[in-house]
Amino acid sequence: MAVRDITLGQYFPGDSCIHRLDPRVKIVCALVYLVSLFVVRSFWVFGLCILFLAAVIILSGVPFRFISKGLKPVIFLIIITMLINVLFIRTGDPVLTIGKFYITNEGIYRALFMGLRLVLLIFGSSMLTLTTKPIELTDGMEKLLSPLSKIGLxxxxxxxxxxxxxxxxxxxxxxxxxxxxxxxxxxxxxxxxxxxxxxxxxxxxxxxxxxxxxxxxxxxxxxxxxxxxxxxxxxxxxxxMKLGRVDAVAAIVMVVYLGCVIASRYININIF
Amino acid sequence: MAEDAIISFKNVSFSYLQEEDGSAPVEKLALDDVSFDIQRGSFVAIVGSNGSGKSTLAKHMNALLLPTSGSVIVEGIDTITASDEAPWELRKKIGMVFQNPDNQLVSSIVEDDVAFGPENIGMPPEEIRKRVDESLKMVDMYEHRRKGPHLLSGGQKQRVAIAGVIAMDPDCVVFDEPTAMLDPRGRREIMAIIRKLHDQGDTVILITHFMEEAAEADRIIVMDQGKIAADAAPAEIFSKEDLGVLNVPFAVKLSAALRKAGFDIPAGTVTEEKLAEFLCR
Amino acid sequence: MQIKVENLSKTFSPGMPYETRALSDINCEIGSGEFVAIIGHTGSGKTTLVQHIAGLVQPDSGRVTATLDDGTETVISEKGKAAFAVRRRVGIVFQYPEYQLFEETVLKDVCFGPKNQGLDQEAQEARAKEALRLVGLDPDVVGESSPFELSGGQKRRVAIAGVLAVEPELLILDEPTAGLDPKGHDDILDMIDRVKEDKSLSIVLVSHNMDDVAAYADKVIVMNAGTVVMEGTPEYVYCERGSELKDIGLDLPAGPAFLERLREGGLDVDIRKLGFEETAGEIVRALKAKRGKKTEKNAEQQNS
Known part of the structure; x- marks a missing residue:
């Protein structure tokens, strides 16, 4: 593999509404999305996250196979995380027993849950870097952090x-x-x-x-x-950097999305 | 100092300490009592072998280095004073393009890189936009303005570097071996831009190893071991038989051979263009 | 050692937006003891081709075969021990090779290759010292100094010595004179030519300098956009097919380039001259012919 095949952190040129979002808004949205993944407690809410992510991907026009390449360098890490969950979670009912060794339904559930969370995490952060020029990203960060320069940052x-x-x-x-x-x-x-x-x-x-x-x-x-x-x-x-209508729309969508995810914690729809 | 000199070196010496294995640091003299004036609007080539002090000389012109003794006067201001207060005021007048095209581009987008200098000197955004576009058009890189430097050829990167300098609207541009790492096509492109800048009235200083390039200048300064070995028009420089480490341009060598064969080639024919013009008459 | 490149193709980053077809269907040969130059624009595939010959890159299709002097043929573009053993006989000097120096002393750095070949300390040093002498450096003077303290030209020599110490039969040099001053440039080329004779090596020189190519090469391979477009002696490439060379935007050596300029200016010259003496001679001939015509014309005018 040539070293240049690494896509993580690379920009995919385009002119979609996602590309045109103000980098500050995009960074905050990405952070909200990442946080939301850790708020989620059940699989069906992940459905909401996937839906949201899918909408962003479709809007951005970045081909999916390009995004999925970002997974390549970390796939090993994901598999290990999943294995640890399968092998070390001892609660729940055993579903497979080989001699003394057994794995539980809870273990499988947690492994899939963690795996999915990591994949969504990587796809989400890739979307930020793929649709934002590095220079916009750093500019956005600088602007977002600039209030903190007063306290010496x-x-x-x-x-x-x-x-x-x-x-x-x-x-x-x-x-x-x-x-x-x-x-x-x-x-x-x-x-x-x-x-x-x-x-x-x-x-x-x-x-x-x-x-x-x-x-x-x-x-x-x-x-x-x-x-x-x-x-x-x-x-x-x-x-x-100027905030426009798209940015306002994005902010509203984000608030609604986060609201739904948080609300889901208190609504009990348990499929499993 | 002459009335119309933009840069003036007065008895400039520069030394630095070099540490050698185990022994005490030794003082090395990189420039040894160098004096000359650069006329406004002129095109001066500086040549000499590696380690002759060419680059050290160039870095004195925009206060990247300060003389150990003597003084460098740029636009009437001593570089030592300038560097104490606001060296960037001086550097926006004397732009500099370096040898390695990769290592002087700051941003991963061409137009943002060109904007870097104007941003540093606090130009208003609309003005920056205008200067960036003009500079990119001048070096013929406008259509590549949204690309990343790693997708460009060496010559193209060097053109972006030049645009980044001329976007600050300098009076003088110092080129420190700008073509050393380029292929012939890249070299031609850079030389064409240098000619264009000179024709516009900018002062151009070109440090180079390629004598064909130096032959295009109004004046050549030959450096040797930190001293000026010769300072004259190209015709005079190349008329000498022994040029030491310099090699003779093809046109000069050919003129000499033709003179030997009994043809009367005028003195001062140092570029192929001029020689061809004469021979075809 | 003889090298045969057959139907070699290579694409970088297939399926990515910046997919590049670096080589397509390359065929060429490097004879034993030959001095071959590869010319072409930056990005025409020169470097990729020589990296395939050195076995550093695996081709997508096609192969590189080496024939040793005893007649054994080995496909060196494949994986495996036999290919690996033969590949060791190919040395490659990269662009700006001094950037690969890493050891504390010059001698140690040059020993790196022989050490990897499994030689003992004494043999390593003997090889290294010989290689340093070959590139024109005195091992007793520079051997114990740090490679980072040397001048640019010396660093480059040390780096080349580091490759020569492996005792290659084919030496590939990718723009070995880039960034050097005129004297350093000439010194390196003379050194390469001398080493070639001393050690009866085959040489592959990747270069942009047409004058060097015309002066040193037995054969020139011209590359454009990942393909070989011409292959032949410098006379053939520069003189017979010079106009095609110019069509793809490559330079001619100073002599033919200047003659062409004169012809465009209206002087009746034969542009098929390569060396400096030949060029000068041709111009003298043409100028004399022109002068003759002028006097003839004047005479005619006086007669009528």
Whole structure:
């Protein structure tokens, strides 16, 4: 797998109403959605979350197979979480017994519940990054956090750090790929051997990578200074953020959605 | 200082400490008593081998480095004073484009990157929009304005970097080996923009290893071990037999061969364009 | 060692919005002891092709076969021990190879390849020292210094030595002179040519510099948009098919490029000259012919 196949945190260009939402609204909505996933107590409410997410995906026009690729790097994590639930939850009625070992219906229920929650979590956060330009994302964060700069939170600096990190992820991935290939050509083996050997084999990759990162950082700092950067003071922005009608609609939808999810906790419809 | 000099170096020396394995740090002299003026609106090439002090020289022009002794005067202001108060006031007048196209772009969207400089100097948003669009059109990258830099070629990235500098509307642009990492197509594109800038009346300073590029300048400064080894018009620089580490442009080499064969090629024919024009007459 | 590339195709990120067909149906050969240059625009597939030859990338279809001097053929584009063993005889120097240096000392860094081949300490160092001498560095002077303290040109030599220490039979160099000053550029190319003769290596040089290619290569492979569009001697590529080369936007070496300019300007020159002397000679010939015509014309005018 080429390192560039990772989609998590990538922007999918488009001009849908989801794309056009104010990044601040989108960030808050995403947070509300993520919180809502932890409020949910039963499967049927997840139906509501899925419905909501599906509506967002359809509106955004991002192809589903593209979104599902974001799952690839974490699928292992999800499976482990589910296995832990299946194997270690001892309450409920045993449904499968092999000798001393048994699994319960509650275990299966919890595993599916957790798995679904994680998948919805990843899809939801992918939707934020897929429909928002990284720069809008960081701008939105900066604006949302700026009231906190009064109590000493470096909102501008944090946003700038994120902007730069996002900008240089592809560069550093390419660099990693190149160094790995170059050392492989000299006979380095990154795949075989025990843990200690593997860790040792990483030195020829990590040292040049750090050297590169420092070189890039030095070059970039120089270039930023040459382009008059002197912190957030007195800085204007190309993109002015303005709240529009779509944003108002989104806010209302979000409030209604959250209301429904919270209400569901108090309404008892138990299918299982 | 001459009346119309935009940048003026007066006995500038620059030294730094270099630590060597085990031994005490040694003082290295990167610039050694360098003096010259850059005329407003001129096109000056600075050449010399790696480590001759070219880049160090360039970084003195916008106060990225300050002289250890002597002084650098930019637009009538000493860079030491400027850097104490607001170095960005000076840097918006003297733009700088660096060698590595990847390592000087800040944002993951082309137009936002071009806006970075104007944003830093506090330009009003409408003005930034106008400057960004104009600059991108000038370097012919307007249709790529919403792309990410990692989707562009080296030459295209370097054009974006240039747009980012000219969006601040500088009086002078210093190019520090802008074509060193590019392929021939990228190099041609960058040289075309440099010519265009010069034709518009901007002062252009080009540091390069490619003598064909240097030959296009009005004046060439040759650096060697921190000193100015020569400072003259291209014709005069290339007329010398021994150029040390520099190689002779093809047109100069060919002119010499043709002169030997008995053809009267005028002195000062240093670009292929000029030579071809003469030969076809 | 001889390399044969057959019907090689490769697509990166298939099914993604930025899917790129890097190579499509590539066929070419690298003869034993040959100096082959690969030219083409950035993104034309040059680097991807040489990475396939070095066995660093698996093709989607097609294959790369190596024939050793004793006649044994091995498909090196497949996985497996036999392919791995033969692939070791292919060395590749990447663009800006100095960015891969990582050890505390120059000697240790150059030893990295031999060490991975399983040689003992003594043999490793012997190889490393020889490789350093080959690239024109004195192991007794630079051997114990940190590779990060050297000058740019020296770093690059150390990196090339690191590949030579593996004792390859085919050495691939991807733009080995990028970013160097004119002297560094010439030094590296002369060094490569010398090493090729000393060690009777085959060389594959990926380059944008047509003058270097014309001066050093026995054979030129021209790539465009992931395909091989031409293959032949520099004379064939630059002189016979120069106009096609220009059609895909590639440069000619300085000589033919200038002759073409003169022809466009109306001077009657034969543009099929490659070296500097030949170019100059052709211009002299054409100028004399033109002068002759002029005097003839003047004479005619006087007569009539």
């Amino acid at each position: 470096p909102a501008h600096e944090l946003a700038m750090m994120m902007t730069i990190a996002l900008r240089f992820i592809p560069t550093l991935l390419d660099e990693t790929d190149k160094i790995m290939k170059a050392q492989t050509a000299r006979g380095a083996d990154f795949e075989n051997g025990n843990l200690k050997e593997k860790a040792k084999a990483l030195i020829p990759l990590l040292v040049p990578l750090f050297v590169s990162a420092f070189r890039i950082a030095g070059d970039l700092a120089m270039a930023m200074e040459a382009r008059c950067y002197h912190g957030g003071k007195g800085r204007t922005r190309l993109h002015q």
